[in-house]
Amino acid sequence: MADTFAAALDDFTRRDWQTLAPDAVDDPVRVAVVGLGWFAREWALPGIDRSAYTEAAVVCGVDPEVTAAVAAERDLVGVAPDELRSGAVAEEYDAVYVATPNATHLEYVEAAAEQGKAVLCEKPVEATLDRAERLVSACDDAGVPLMVGYRMQTDPAVRRLKESVADGALGDVVHVHATMSQTMLGELGTDHDQWRLDPDLSGGCALMDIGVYPLNTTRFVLEADPVAVFGTTRSEHAAFAGVDEHASYRLTFADGVEAMCSVSQTAQHASRLEVTGTEGRAVLDPAFYEREDREFALERGGSRVGVEFEQVHQPAEEFAYFGHQLLAEEPFYPDGEHALGDARALDAVYESAETGSVVRLDG
Known part of the structure; x- marks a missing residue:
C-alpha cells in the first residue's frame, strides 16, 4: 500500500504549478479588491499579503466608512464603486479581484476588462447562466485573463x-x-x-x-x-x-x-x-x-x-497562483x-x- 500511494503523498504541499521562484519577484501584481465583506477583509486581503506574487493596492466598497477604514489601516487607495468603474485610479492596479454579491460581478468585470486589467472573480461567476456567459465573453472580447475563485x-x-x-x-x-x-x-x-x-x-x-x-x-x-x-x-x-x-x-x-x-x-x-x-x-x-x-x-x-x-492558507495559495500565472505569462x-x-x-x-x-x- 505504501508503494502504491507514495507518488501521491510525496512532498505533499508542493506547488506543482510554480516555475517562478518567490524571491525572484521584484514587482508583484498590484490588486484592486472590490467588495469589502467579511471574506475579503478577513481572508482575501491577508491572502494577498501572504503571497509573494501579489500585493494589495486599492480597495473598493459600497460603504464609504468601511472603505476608508480598511484603506487607512493598510495604507491603500480607497475608492467608491463609481470611481473604480470609471477607471479613475486604474494606474494604481494591474488586476481586479471581485468579491461582491453574485449579481454584481458582471458590472465590475466588464469595467476591468475595458481597462485591460486581469480579473480574479469569486465563484459562482454570476447569479444566472446568461450573466455568467456575458461576463466570460467580456473578458474574451477584451483579451484579458480571467480566473474564477475556486480556492x-x-x-x-x-x-x-x-x-x-x-x-x-x-x-x-x-x-x-x-x-x-x-x-x-x-x-x-x-x-x-x-x-x-x-x-x-x-x-x-x-x-x-x-x-x-x-x-x-x-x-x-x-x-x-x-x-x-x-x-x-x-x-x-x-x-x-x-x-x-x-x-x-x-x-x-x-x-x-x-x-x-x-x-x-x-x-x-x-x-x-x-x-x-x-x-x-x-x-x-x-x-x-x-x-x-x-x-x-x-x-x-x-x-x-x-x-x-x-x-x-487557502486564499494565499489562490492569490499566489493567480499572481504567479500572470507574472510567468501562463494561463489559468x-x-x-x-x-x-x-x-x-x-x-x-x-x-x-x-x-x-x-x-x-x-x-
Whole structure:
C-alpha cells in the first residue's frame, strides 16, 4: 500500500504549478479588491499579503466608512464603486479581484476588462447562466485573463487527491459523496437582511453559495464534466423564502460515475469529500472550509493512511497562483470557460428541482 500511494503523498504541499521562484519577484501584481465583506477583509486581503506574487493596492466598497477604514489601516487607495468603474485610479492596479454579491460581478468585470486589467472573480461567476456567459465573453472580447475563485483547486490536499485518482491509486472511480453545511446566519454573524437571502442578488442560496464547492471540486478531481443532473431544493424557515435553504443533487458522468452531493445553510457545520474506487477510497474531512484544517486519508485493502501535512492558507495559495500565472505569462486552469461548466450545472439543478426530472447537459 505504501508503494502504491507514495507518488501521491510525496512532498505533499508542493506547488506543482510554480516555475517562478518567490524571491525572484521584484514587482508583484498590484490588486484592486472590490467588495469589502467579511471574506475579503478577513481572508482575501491577508491572502494577498501572504503571497509573494501579489500585493494589495486599492480597495473598493459600497460603504464609504468601511472603505476608508480598511484603506487607512493598510495604507491603500480607497475608492467608491463609481470611481473604480470609471477607471479613475486604474494606474494604481494591474488586476481586479471581485468579491461582491453574485449579481454584481458582471458590472465590475466588464469595467476591468475595458481597462485591460486581469480579473480574479469569486465563484459562482454570476447569479444566472446568461450573466455568467456575458461576463466570460467580456473578458474574451477584451483579451484579458480571467480566473474564477475556486480556492479548492490550489489547496495541496485537493491536488494530491486529484493525483491519486489520476494515478489509479483508487482503481476505477465508482462514486463520489460530498457534503457541505453550516448555520449561515449564526456562523457569518449576519442577520436576515443580507444579500444571500435576496434571489436577485444571489441567484439562490444553499446551492449558489456552498453547493458550488462539491460540484466544482468533483469536476476538478475527476477531470470530467457531468452529462446529466438531478436535484431537489427545499426551504423550511421564513428567512429563506424565495431561495433554497437545502439542496441535494446527483451528477452523472459519461463513464457512469455518479456524485451524490448535499448542502445546507441551517445544518450542523460540516464538510466532507469521499471518492470511492474499485480498489480504494480517498477522504477529505473536513474538506471545504477555509477556516478549518483539511484532513486527508487514503484507504485500500483494509489499511488506512492518514497524512499529516503543513496546512496552507487557502486564499494565499489562490492569490499566489493567480499572481504567479500572470507574472510567468501562463494561463489559468480555472478560467472563464471552466466556470461556465459550473454555471450550466447549477442552472440545470434548479431546472431539475422545478420539474422533478433529470436534466441532460450533453445536448
